[in-house]
Amino acid sequence: METRPWTSGEPTRSPFVLPSGLRGRLAGCFMFWTNRQDEVVALLGVRPGEDVLEVGYGPGAMIRRLAGTPAGRVCGVDPSPEMRKMARRHALRADLRLGTAADTGFGDAEFDCVVSVNNVGIWPDLGAGLDELRRVTRPGGRVVIASHGGRRSTMLARRLALPDDKLDRIAHELCRRFSGVTRRDLSDLTTFTAHRR
């Protein structure tokens, strides 16, 4: 499988970008154990009964944590069948589907909270992804987008951090679609929180 992330414009077959086959499963194991998600769960602050969607769930580290919150529904979309198999093991009750940021397959305004960790930089079309995230978020709901970086406390976060011009573009495109856009630098992740009017 090949894709062309908006951040580079170059085609890639990296197993971390679109995991498939044995390399994809190995990449999934690596991501499961190394990608940190706890600070994002705290930032999300899921309230009892809220419906939550994760975009690009990968091997399921965040889905597993979301299943431990008082959320109503926990749903996810990711284009990789390999990742779906891995993520399902961690949260049997979560509704995990194949799909992309630009085409989640969910209905209008289904979610109180939409989160995406470490994949905004690999979407082929940033604007199309954000349009879709806005569409599936309820008025008054929030979107949290996180990517490697933050205060860069690990070598991995330093290596994979998005450059400032790409972070500025994400902030700009979010401001065009949402209100109250706030950037926070966590230990290893740069996050943007945005609210749907």
Ligand SMILES: C[S@@+](CC[C@H](N)C(=O)[O-])C[C@H]1O[C@@H](n2cnc3c(N)ncnc32)[C@H](O)[C@@H]1O
């Ligand atoms: C680097 S992994 C991150 C996985 C997980 N969120 C984490 O932090 O461990 C990127 C994930 O994004 C998924 N992905 C690739 N293209 C995507 C797209 N256009 N929309 C949503 N997810 C995508 C991949 O299948 C992969 O599971």
